[in-house]
Amino acid sequence: MTTPVNNPIKKNQGLEGIVAATTAISKVEGNLGRLIYRGYNIHDLAKTVTFEEVAHLLWAGHLPNRTELTHLKEKLAAQRTLTPAVITVLRTLPATAEPMDVLRTVVSADGATGGISGTPTLDQAIALTARIPLILAAFARLRQGLEPLESRAGLGHAATYLYLLNGQVPSEAQERALNAYLVMLADHGMNASTFTARVVASTQSDLASSVVAAIGALKGPLHGGAPSKVKDMLEEIQAAGGKEGAENWLRNALENGTVLMGFGHRVYKTVDPRAEELKGMAELASPQEFGFAAYVEELALKLLAEYKPNRKLYTNVEYYSAVLLGSLGLPGDFFTPTFAASRVAGWTAHILEQAANNRIIRPESDYTGPETAVFVPLAER
Amino acid sequence: MTTPVNNPIKKNQGLEGIVAATTAISKVEGNLGRLIYRGYNIHDLAKTVTFEEVAHLLWAGHLPNRTELTHLKEKLAAQRTLTPAVITVLRTLPATAEPMDVLRTVVSADGATGGISGTPTLDQAIALTARIPLILAAFARLRQGLEPLESRAGLGHAATYLYLLNGQVPSEAQERALNAYLVMLADHGMNASTFTARVVASTQSDLASSVVAAIGALKGPLHGGAPSKVKDMLEEIQAAGGKEGAENWLRNALENGTVLMGFGHRVYKTVDPRAEELKGMAELASPQEFGFAAYVEELALKLLAEYKPNRKLYTNVEYYSAVLLGSLGLPGDFFTPTFAASRVAGWTAHILEQAANNRIIRPESDYTGPETAVFVPLAER
Numbered sequence: 149m150t151t152p153v154n155n156p157i158k159k160n161q162g163l164e165g166i167v168a169a170t171t172a173i174s175k176v177e178g179n180l181g182r183l184i185y186r187g188y189n190i191h192d193l194a195k196t197v198t199f200e201e202v203a204h205l206l207w208a209g210h211l212p213n214r215t216e217l218t219h220l221k222e223k224l225a226a227q228r229t230l231t232p233a234v235i236t237v238l239r240t241l242p243a244t245a246e247p248m249d250v251l252r253t254v255v256s257a258d259g260a261t262g263g264i265s266g267t268p269t270l271d272q273a274i275a276l277t278a279r280i281p282l283i284l285a286a287f288a289r290l291r292q293g294l295e296p297l298e299s300r301a302g303l304g305h306a307a308t309y310l311y312l313l314n315g316q317v318p319s320e321a322q323e324r325a326l327n328a329y330l331v332m333l334a335d336h337g338m339n340a341s342t343f344t345a346r347v348v349a350s351t352q353s354d355l356a357s358s359v360v361a362a363i364g365a366l367k368g369p370l371h372g373g374a375p376s377k378v379k380d381m382l383e384e385i386q387a388a389g390g391k392e393g394a395e396n397w398l399r400n401a402l403e404n405g406t407v408l409m410g411f412g413h414r415v416y417k418t419v420d421p422r423a424e425e426l427k428g429m430a431e432l433a434s435p436q437e438f439g440f441a442a443y444v445e446e447l448a449l450k451l452l453a454e455y456k457p458n459r460k461l462y463t464n465v466e467y468y469s470a471v472l473l474g475s476l477g478l479p480g481d482f483f484t485p486t487f488a489a490s491r492v493a494g495w496t497a498h499i500l501e502q503a504a505n506n507r508i509i510r511p512e513s514d515y516t517g518p519e520t521a522v523f524v525p526l527a528e529r
Numbered sequence: 530m531t532t533p534v535n536n537p538i539k540k541n542q543g544l545e546g547i548v549a550a551t552t553a554i555s556k557v558e559g560n561l562g563r564l565i566y567r568g569y570n571i572h573d574l575a576k577t578v579t580f581e582e583v584a585h586l587l588w589a590g591h592l593p594n595r596t597e598l599t600h601l602k603e604k605l606a607a608q609r610t611l612t613p614a615v616i617t618v619l620r621t622l623p624a625t626a627e628p629m630d631v632l633r634t635v636v637s638a639d640g641a642t643g644g645i646s647g648t649p650t651l652d653q654a655i656a657l658t659a660r661i662p663l664i665l666a667a668f669a670r671l672r673q674g675l676e677p678l679e680s681r682a683g684l685g686h687a688a689t690y691l692y693l694l695n696g697q698v699p700s701e702a703q704e705r706a707l708n709a710y711l712v713m714l715a716d717h718g719m720n721a722s723t724f725t726a727r728v729v730a731s732t733q734s735d736l737a738s739s740v741v742a743a744i745g746a747l748k749g750p751l752h753g754g755a756p757s758k759v760k761d762m763l764e765e766i767q768a769a770g771g772k773e774g775a776e777n778w779l780r781n782a783l784e785n786g787t788v789l790m791g792f793g794h795r796v797y798k799t800v801d802p803r804a805e806e807l808k809g810m811a812e813l814a815s816p817q818e819f820g821f822a823a824y825v826e827e828l829a830l831k832l833l834a835e836y837k838p839n840r841k842l843y844t845n846v847e848y849y850s851a852v853l854l855g856s857l858g859l860p861g862d863f864f865t866p867t868f869a870a871s872r873v874a875g876w877t878a879h880i881l882e883q884a885a886n887n888r889i890i891r892p893e894s895d896y897t898g899p900e901t902a903v904f905v906p907l908a909e910r
Contacts, residue, residue, distance in 0.1 A: 167894060353752075370733045373732070
């Protein structure tokens with residue numbers, strides 16, 4: 149079997165610049181380096197609100213008052229449990245499985261066992277958002293030969309995740325760092341996974357199907373699947389002589405055409421506002437790891453300007469995501485799943501928005517194959 | 530929590546008329562009622578080729594010669610097996626689970642257990658195509674309290690599925706009918722599930738993630754999830770007096786605003802060429818059920834022209850799909866999963882095409898929320 153030659157990329161193929169949906173949830177202004185959630189600048193939220201408040205904002209359109217927040221926290225707490233069937237699926241998947249594949253499978257199993265079907269509802273969004281940290285932490289422990297833990301009453305969303313992973317209530321600094329990460333990654337306009345979720349929801353499929361699809365899209369290295377590569381790069385530079393060897397390592401990489409991980413973004417043509425906030429948070433969470441990462445960043449930006457003067461490459465969200473999540477003790481293959489634990493708030497907000505005012509998303513394609521082929525029976529081929 | 534009011538639908542929201550990708554795989558001409566697979570008119574293929582030949586055509590760009598076909602059949606046969614982990618997942622899901630949810634979960638588990646990851650390959654496409662009938666048939670039996678069967682050597686793809694479902698080698702007429710169905714549903718331009726698969730693949734995610742996402746999209750009633758409703762409708766009409774009560778039933782439905790299932794299509798503004806072929810096949814497979822369905826169809830088309838003279842509604846692919854699959858003994862909730870067993874050939878062809886010449890699919894959105902909101906701390910809200 150030979151694969152036919154493909155045509156060169158046409159401009160529309162990435163839908164760049166094409167408006168695929170209207171949304172009142174978030175807005176990304178790539179040229180200004182500005183991200184807003186329902187009117188709030190991300191810089192106003194990063195250090196001031198909890199993930200629960202942001203999830204409420206994305207879902208309901210406004211920040212919760214104290215009563216609303218208490219109510220949401222109670223609902224999340226009530227959903228912090230996995231069914232026996234879901235736990236069996238978790239135990240059945242091999243310890244070597246990729247955590248994103250595990251998350252995709254177990255969220256799907258959760259949907260299949262009756263938790264999430266029919267027309268998408270806010271309660272389903274809350275349930276799924278509550279359970280993703282449980283699923284991830286349970287797998288992290290199972291693959292180490294440890295038993296999953298029960299949630300502990302009184303902990304918030306970020307602290308629950310760290311507690312379930314490590315069996316220890318996190319420090320305030322750790323909780324704040326993860327919370328800030330979860331706040332900042334929760335939505336980002338019509339990115340590929342959110343768009344995937346909306347396309348699936350537009351067929352009137354259910355919330356679990358839409359989120360499962362989004363997890364699959366987030367897994368791709370061109371979308372959410374690369375932050376662990378930043379970690380790998382920093383570790384390689386560390387191993388190659390640390391600060392002293394860094395310039396050499398980076399120049400070698402640039403001269404050999406190796407892509408430096410954590411720089412450049414499809415949408416942002418200036419500083420990614422999330423990268424700025426994450427940088428500050430990473431510094432607080434782990435001054436030592438931060439120091440090395442900041443040194444490499446500065447050097448990399450200088451060399452990128454030298455080697456690729458026309459590209460305008462800035463530090464992207466993955467760079468300090470990797471530093472921050474690494475400093476919290478998360479293994480590299482849990483960076484993208486933890487991204488999902490945040491983005492699920494945005495995905496479900498978009499699914500509810502799509503479902504409330506739906507039209508099936510069904511584009512056209514340009515056919516470039518043969519117009520006519522004459523059929524020949526098998527015996528004569 | 531109150532959900533904010535949404536804006537009215539903008540024209541672009543469904544990406545109608547927007548070219549999202551170039552493809553050499555299939556072309557749908559809605560105004561002409563014409564569907565081609567890599568140049569071959571569907572009417573030339575429907576009764577002449579096996580599903581295996583069509584899968585080869587979609588994947589490789591040409592119909593196989595005898596050597597190529599033998600080779601492909603051997604590869605499919607070698608993949609007709611499920612791993613113990615996948616079987617455990619199947620046994621863990623409740624008998625009441627929706628078959629589409631089961632398929633989504635088990636294909637995901639198959640990907641997670643190491644069968645399908647990394648850059649999409651043709652061998653992965655073959656493996657997944659081979660296994661979907663096994664997964665579906667195993668669940669169909671498990672939920673009846675029966676043990677799954679082993680595949681039987683020497684049977685083709687369509688016959689294997691019927692054998693695994695029923696424990697009997699199908700008659701030639703049954704095999705031909707299912708084969709024709711599988712051939713005709715295997716691809717259809719940039720439909721919502723295929724588009725979903727391409728969006729996921731465009732992030733450089735893996736083939737399992739892309740197919741899992743597509744299954745979720747196909748589940749939606751606006752895409753693949755409605756053929757069982759045709760069956761329900763025909764059964765209701767049968768129960769309400771059969772042929773004699775049909776006109777009354779249909780007039781009542783139209784006067785009460787009930788949508789008649791199996792008529793109208795987003796793309797086709799004339800007869801769907803697949804509906805024509807499926808009609809012929811359904812007549813051969815089950816003359817009696819066909820007779821009643823054809824009677825209702827004729828009446829429905831007459832009444833639709835009377836009640837909705839401006840709509841140009843034609844019989845769509847779901848109508849005779851339901852008749853054909855029902856006559857083969859498939860339960861209604863297996864109609865859409867069987868659609869997936871066919872469309873997986875197209876999905877995987879599109880995933881391979883996307884991966885071979887990729888650009889991330891990342892559209893824009895129109896933000897309609899507030900531009901600025903003033904942050905107020907929780908204590909003051």
